[in-house]
Amino acid sequence: MADRQYQQQIMYPLRRSGSFTQNVKILKPFDSGDIKILLLENINETAVEILTKEGYQVEAHKKALPEDVLIEKIREVHCIGIRSKTKLTSNVLREAKKLLVIGCFCIGTNQVDLDYAAKRGIAVFNSPFSNSRSVAELVIAEIITLSRQVGDRNIEMHQGIWNKVSSECYEIRGKTLGIIGYGHIGTQLSVLAESMGMTVFFYDIIQIMPIGTAKQVGSLQELFERADFVSIHVPETKETKNMIGHEEISKMKKRSYLINASRGTVVQIPALIKGLQSGLLAGAAIDVYPREPHSNGPHFNDELNEWSTDLLNCKNLIMTPHIGGSTEEAQRMIGIEVATALYKFISYGSSIGAVNFPEVDLRAIQVAEEKNIRILFVHHNVPGVLKEINQLLSDHNVEKQHSDSHGEIAYMMADVSSVDDHDIREIYTNISSIKENILTRIVY
């Protein structure tokens, strides 16, 4: 058996995936040794299984790591998987000398410095909608719970207090829901709310086709004037930071309800507390906070956020520990989806679905194409680079090539046939010496 074929079949026997046909060649990296993966924040077991089966070394932790430990560990790994708590700032990423790819096992990617990662040639993947339904269902539960003051009755019963009241307890049928951010979660919520007899209005910065009989409004002001319940489903951006403060809350209908399961920086909590204390708001539900603890335990206090005690003392306030997407179904789906994107990028170079990177892919190399190699080249997006690379490859047969750009960076994949083992290093050295090179890899 030829040496390369032997390595692929004997040394990498686990690197097989159900999504690949038998004729597809299992590729292995040139010159990067064993691939090490660090998974944090209790990422679902499905991801651990998929990545281990690919032959990678997987280290999984249940919690987020303190920044100094994170920096220590990130220096050694090719891939890191996180959820919403781990902050991958430029300070942290600067230390990541071997890092190829980041997997956000969630929807939000605001915890990662996406531009800095791209400039370093590090692709970032997320799971754009696998937990959307879970968030929407939680919000529906909260709308009913707030409307019936179930949270307060539950606390009282746990204290042995029987307090049977109907004052200010309502059905949700016939009430109006105002959704801010009509994306994956907002639209799911819209459908569920309408099926329970609510009228839905939404505000979004882009024009969106309404689902069912929901209607888009032109301003937040209009939404606040109409809505009995306001639920926020925007990403964390410069524009959404502190989006809801005293001024916005004062425009909401008297005795309305505010729900935030988006990001903790979107609602100014002191303004929310004031709205609840003054009686303007009849209740609120909060799943996300400006600062969230790194691990489970008794960490939610004034040291973490200075207003915690005031918030905890508010009436008809449901507080949950960022569990909008925390269901078995969502976590399983996210585990499969993100882990699959990660191994396809690491082993085959496909960047389809990356959030900060040009999306490039090539059809698979077949087992019969024994001497084919795949060049993966991330470079600065300036004129003349492709000419240079194609000159370097002019003595070889480029079977297929795909290139695309995203802002300042570009990514090229090229499959080259009939390359002898001793030529691989030379190709690698030549390409990675191009002035505009950010990151060159070869898999074969």
Ligand SMILES: NC(=O)C1=CN([C@@H]2O[C@H](COP(=O)(O)OP(=O)(O)OC[C@H]3O[C@@H](n4cnc5c(N)ncnc54)[C@H](O)[C@@H]3O)[C@@H](O)[C@H]2O)C=CC1
């Ligand atoms: N609590 C939890 O566990 C979870 C929280 N989330 C958060 O929810 C956010 C939304 O998730 P998806 O619906 O999947 O996102 P999405 O990207 O599908 O939809 C977001 C919508 O917000 C709109 N938008 C952006 N900026 C806006 C602004 N300034 N004003 C009004 N609308 C604006 C966008 O145009 C888009 O239609 C995520 O970015 C994440 O931060 C997501 C999943 C779970």
Ligand SMILES: O=C(O)CCC(=O)C(=O)O
């Ligand atoms: O489940 C998580 O850790 C984070 C969920 C979330 O906020 C997201 O998907 O953006």
